[in-house]
Amino acid sequence: MCTTCFGFILLIWFPGLLHAQSAVQPCRAPRLVGGYFVPDEQIYAHETELTYACDEGLKPVAEGWWATSTCQNGKWSPQPQCIDENACIPITIPNSKYTENENGWYAQGATLRTTCDKGYEHKNRDATAKCVNGTWSSVPVCEKSRSTCSEPPKIPHAVIIHREYQEVFFADTAVQYECEDGYTVEGTHINKSIICMSGDWTEAPPCIIETGPGAGGGSAEVGTSDRDTSTGRGTQPGGGVRRPGAGGGSAEVGTGSRDTSTGRGTQPGAGGSSTSSGSGPSFITIDNCGTYPTVPNGVVVQEDRMYLKYKCNSFYTQVGLDTVVCQSDGTWSQPPTCKEAFCVMSPGRYDTGLTLHTSEYIKEGETKNLQCIWRDYTLAVQCSNGKITRTRCCHYSDHQRRVCN
Known part of the structure; x- marks a missing residue:
């Protein structure tokens, strides 16, 4: 009497124990037509695994001549079945899908019509498979479409953001990236993203080491105080501040009142040739010109205090100078255009x-x-x-x- 009371009290204190005991159910012996299984019992405990085989002329719904099934809370998984040896079992075709038979197998002569996942296409335009003598003939292959891209190229000192890894990216997909601490993309107006275009990724502006104002060898100095610049030399848009192919070293750009009796200014593309003061346009820092020029199908790939450098996206070719400068009247020089190619x-x-x-x-x-x-x-x-x-x-x-x- 006391033992029974104690057991009742335990169930009241621990209701989860009663639930755990009733959560799983044993399985009855499966009904297997045309086959046999071991161990051969009437009742099987939860998670019991049995092995079965089939009679002559039949086979299990699995690879090989024997198969297994497990008791899962009163049901067998997968359900043991013996089918005609000329029937076919389901197949796995990567990157595709098809309508599966409810009974889990396909009769001799059955045809599967597959559909490739988005971003993939049938190789040789073959979309069907046929069950012949127990095997599938001409199994379709879904390969990456020529218009899609594989994973984005690795960008040194950067990571792709807001995107999980995937093997295929559809055409026109844009992915953004961020530079690691201590690195940056030159120019705050640059869109840090790359786009999948016809199987290729557009080029990414690189992540470079952050530097303070005026840092870096050969960069231009901007003077704002009165001083003697009788030997000062003007600058051209380009590196330091010198365009590729331009002569001369780094230059000083004066913006205050000073003696410029022998100052030499340069024009874009002048190659360092000198002109007398005031004979050509003068350039000022780019922060005096406001919003950067927009170049359709092009991006800013380099930004200096004295110039911007543009590059056209893949499938486009550049027309005009790739650099843009801020002129003394506060207007931008003519930007390049990106022509379809x-x-x-x-x-x-x-x-x-x-x-x-x-x-x-x-x-x-x-x-x-x-x-x-x-x-x-x-x-x-x-x-x-x-x-x-x-x-x-x-x-x-x-x-x-x-x-x-």
């Missing part, structure tokens, strides 16, 4: 035996091989002066002889 083939069926499901971008001067509607046949597409030329669909025979349609 690619051809586009729109989706559709072409008379050459080519069918495109997505737009195909080809860089100027580039040649691409595209898959034709016939297996193993390809054609070459070239972009030249903004126009596309195409060859016929061809392939090489076993004897390396070129065969064309």
Whole structure:
């Protein structure tokens, strides 16, 4: 009597114990037509694993001639089954999906139609698999689309932000990055991001070591006090402050009243040649010109106190000087333009035996091989002066002889 009372008190104190005892259920012996299993019992405890095999002419719904099933809270997982040896079990096709049979297997002659995940396409345009004598024939392959990009290139001293790792990035996807502490991208107006364009990532402005105002060898000094600058030399837009190819060393730029009787100023691209004071435009620091010029399809890749340097995105070519300076009247010099340097083939069926499901971008001067509607046949597409030329669909025979349609 006391023992019973004590047990009742325990259940009141520990209701979780009663729940734990009722949470799992044993399993009855599975009904297996055309097969046998061990151990052969009537009741199996939770998490008991049994092994089964099938009679002649049959096979388990699994790889191999035997399979296992586990009791999970009153049910067998997976359910033991014996099927015709010519039937097929489900297959795994990376980066694709298909409608699965509810019974977990496919009869002889069944056909699977697969769909590739976004960013992937069927190799050789083969989208189906057929069950033949217990195996799948011509299993489709989903490969990365030519218009997508793999993981972004590693940017020294930077990390990609707000993005989980993935193997494929769709066309026009933009990813942002941040520089590590102590490093920065020159120019606060630079967009720290790269974009997937037709299979390639645009170039990322680099992360460089942070420096204080005026730091760095060869940078220009900006004077604001009266002083003798009889030997002062003007600057050109470019490194230190010197453009690539320009002569002379670093320069001083005076902005206050001073004697400039022999001062020498330079113009963009002057290569260090001298002119008398006032004979050409003078330049001031870029913070006097306000908002940076916008160059469609281009980005600022370098920023100095005296100039900005631009670069065009992939698939575009630069027209004009790549550097922009702030002129003495508070206006910017003429920025470069980024001209299209690619051809586009729109989706559709072409008379050459080519069918495109997505737009195909080809860089100027580039040649691409595209898959034709016939297996193993390809054609070459070239972009030249903004126009596309195409060859016929061809392939090489076993004897390396070129065969064309």
